[in-house]
Amino acid sequence: MPTADFVVTTLRRVLMPQLWQGRASKAVDSRVNDFNSSIRFDARMIEQDIQGSLVHSAMLGRQGIISAQDVEDIHKGLHSILDDLHSGALEIDPAAEDVHTFVEQTLTARVGDAGKRLHTGRSRNDQVALDLRLNLREASAHLQGQIKELIETICDQAEKSADYVMPGYTHLQRAQPVTFGHQLMAYAWMLLRDLGRMQDATARMNAECPLGSGALAGTTYPLDRFYTAKELGFDAPCANSIDGVSDRDFCIELGAAIATCMMHLSRLSEEIILWCSWEFKFIELDDAFTTGSSIMPQKKNPDVTELIRGKTGRVYGDLNTLLVMMKGIPLAYDKDMQEDKEAIFDAVDTLELCLRTVTPMLATMTPLPANMRRAAAKGFINATDCADYLTKKGMPFRDAYKCTGTMVAACIAADKTLEELTLEEFKQYSDLFEEDVYKAIDLTTCCEGRTSYGGPTKASVLKQIELVKEKLANQ
Numbered sequence: 001m002p003t004a005d006f007v008v009t010t011l012r013r014v015l016m017p018q019l020w021q022g023r024a025s026k027a028v029d030s031r032v033n034d035f036n037s038s039i040r041f042d043a044r045m046i047e048q049d050i051q052g053s054l055v056h057s058a059m060l061g062r063q064g065i066i067s068a069q070d071v072e073d074i075h076k077g078l079h080s081i082l083d084d085l086h087s088g089a090l091e092i093d094p095a096a097e098d099v100h101t102f103v104e105q106t107l108t109a110r111v112g113d114a115g116k117r118l119h120t121g122r123s124r125n126d127q128v129a130l131d132l133r134l135n136l137r138e139a140s141a142h143l144q145g146q147i148k149e150l151i152e153t154i155c156d157q158a159e160k161s162a163d164y165v166m167p168g169y170t171h172l173q174r175a176q177p178v179t180f181g182h183q184l185m186a187y188a189w190m191l192l193r194d195l196g197r198m199q200d201a202t203a204r205m206n207a208e209c210p211l212g213s214g215a216l217a218g219t220t221y222p223l224d225r226f227y228t229a230k231e232l233g234f235d236a237p238c239a240n241s242i243d244g245v246s247d248r249d250f251c252i253e254l255g256a257a258i259a260t261c262m263m264h265l266s267r268l269s270e271e272i273i274l275w276c277s278w279e280f281k282f283i284e285l286d287d288a289f290t291t292g293s294s295i296m297p298q299k300k301n302p303d304v305t306e307l308i309r310g311k312t313g314r315v316y317g318d319l320n321t322l323l324v325m326m327k328g329i330p331l332a333y334d335k336d337m338q339e340d341k342e343a344i345f346d347a348v349d350t351l352e353l354c355l356r357t358v359t360p361m362l363a364t365m366t367p368l369p370a371n372m373r374r375a376a377a378k379g380f381i382n383a384t385d386c387a388d389y390l391t392k393k394g395m396p397f398r399d400a401y402k403c404t405g406t407m408v409a410a411c412i413a414a415d416k417t418l419e420e421l422t423l424e425e426f427k428q429y430s431d432l433f434e435e436d437v438y439k440a441i442d443l444t445t446c447c448e449g450r451t452s453y454g455g456p457t458k459a460s461v462l463k464q465i466e467l468v469k470e471k472l473a474n475q
Contacts, residue, residue: 036335041342042099043092046085048134049103050078052127052211055231057118059224066117073114077107099131100124121221122214125245125333129210132341134232136254139348140202146355147195147261148472151188153363155465158184162461165443166282166372167379174379177446180282180367182456185464187268192468194261195475201253209234213244216332246332248322251344255319258347259312265354266312269305272365276302281371286364289357304361308354318347373443377417380408382441385449386418389440393432403429 028036054075061071081103084090096102108115162181167174209229212218218241225237238244275282291303321343329336383404390400407429411418418441426433439445447456454460 036097038098038338038341039092039094039096039102041345042128042131043102044345045131045135045341046092046099046103047082048131048138049099049127050082051134052130052232053103053107053118054078055228056122056211058231059228060117060120060221062227063222063224065120065221065223066114070114070117073111074107074118077111077115078103080110081106098124098128100127121212121219121223123216123245125215126210126213126241129213129245129247130232132344133205133210133250136250136344136348137202137205137233139352140198140205140254143258143348143351143355144195144198144202146352146359147191147198148475150355150359150362151191151195151468151472153359154184154188154191155468157362157365157367158182158188158461159465161367161369162458162465163444163447164367164369164372165376165447166369167376167381168456174375174381176384177376177381177443178456179447179458179461180369180372181458181461182464183271185461185468187264188464188468190264191261192471194257194264197257197260198254199475201250201257204253205250206233207235208238208244209236210238210244210247212237213241216242216245242332246334246337248326248337248340251340252319252322252326255315255322255344255347258351259315259319262308262312262315262351262354265358266309269302269308269358272305273302273309276300280375282368282375284366284368285361286366289361289364304357308358311350311354315347315350318343318350376443377419380411380418382418382443382446383408385446386437386441389437390430390432395430395432 057066057071057074057078060066061068081090085092090106092099093102093106096105104115104118107118158181160181161184162179164180165177166180166183168176168178168183209225209232211228211232212223212225229235229237238247272283272285274280276285285300285302287300289304290300292299292301322340325336325339325343386407387397387400387404390403391397395403407418407421407426411421419438423433423435423437426437448458450456451460454464
């Protein structure tokens with residue numbers, strides 16, 4: 001048997017015009033209604049829409065614009081809608097034009113004329129600007145929590161591998177010795193900045209409340225915009241009503257922060273893809289975070305990280321959509337701006353999905369330090385240290401550089417590493433070489449000797465972890 005809400009909604013579709021209809025002499029074509037509708041994506045803002053309406057109606061009552069009884073009825077009706085949504089007794093009508101229309105018409109069906117008074121002193125322009133800010137504020141807080149969890153996971157892995165020597169790379173060529181912990185911590189610092197960017201974007205989002213801006217020019221009603229701003233957690237009402245309804249830079253700024261974070265996840269993903277390949281084999285991913293092949297039984301594919309790389313391009317597209325959408329529209333509100341929600345919601349959802357998946361993948365990842373060290377030895381990444389050894393013995397650096405380069409070429413031809421040369425072979429290149437050269441070019445010594453601040457020593461890595469965790473604790 002149909003519910004009361006179903007009957008009301010059906011009758012409303014037949015008997016009630018759109019909220020804005022009045023001037024037009026005939027009904028809008030159904031295809032235009034479908035094209036114009038935003039309910040399929042703005043329905044996710046329904047809780048924020050109700051939150052804003054509760055505060056707006058309370059303010060209207062405080063200012064004597066509507067009666068106390070109207071406020072009571074509106075609040076009772078809004079809470080009942082929220083309760084029924086949570087319980088599943090009420091579903092959002094996909095035929096509604098937008099979430100604001102659905103809430104107002106459902107409210108009016110439940111509480112009568114009081115529901116019609118809710119929109120006093122308000123436009124859907126300032127309403128949607130408010131709802132979007134409230135929604136993205138919550139989304140940003142959730143993403144920040146996920147980023148913190150990822151940073152902590154990276155710190156845990158870095159602490160375990162603070163002395164695992166591996167080759168550091170430039171141009172994807174083995175360059176100088178670092179540790180796996182040092183390499184991981186580079187991403188912790190990147191993500192920490194991503195966290196800061198997201199916090200900055202959210203702080204500006206919270207600075208000004210658009211509610212009360214009306215369509216663009218405010219209202220003749222004596223609204224208390226400072227009250228609504230405070231109750232909704234904003235610093236103040238926006239000082240310019242046109243800016244309040246036509247601004248979407250808070251979407252763009254959050255979108256840029258999300259895109260930057262995705263870029264960092266993509267770079268990390270690329271390294272993981274390389275590290276778990278047989279050509280590197282620096283790590284082993286847990287079976288739960290890899291996939292197989294339908295034809296090749298030996299395959300263990302890093303699909304999670306490959307998808308993150310692909311989805312990064314998607315988020316870049318979301319940011320570009322926001323930028324291009326806004327670049328040429330005049331003040332104040334234009335329908336183009338309806339496109340903001342699909343883009344920013346997709347960016348939020350994509351980053352959330354990537355963070356939710358990559359964090360446990362990294363937590364269960366197994367480093368293979370023996371393979372890392374073997375690659376470091378074969379890469380002649382201690383050649384700089386060998387040249388430095390000769391320089392400290394008195395040889396000019398350019399001569400030492402040339403001498404070491406000649407030795408490396410000979411080692412490659414003989415399929416040897418520098419450490420495998422005998423002292424007699426060293427002395428064929430310079431009499432400055434002594435027994436202490438072996439300690440000087442030992443890979444662990446090479447790492448531990450780089451004591452400049454921020455370097456790859458174990459103490460430095462542990463200090464970085466301490467600093468990062470301290471910053472997380474203070475946020």
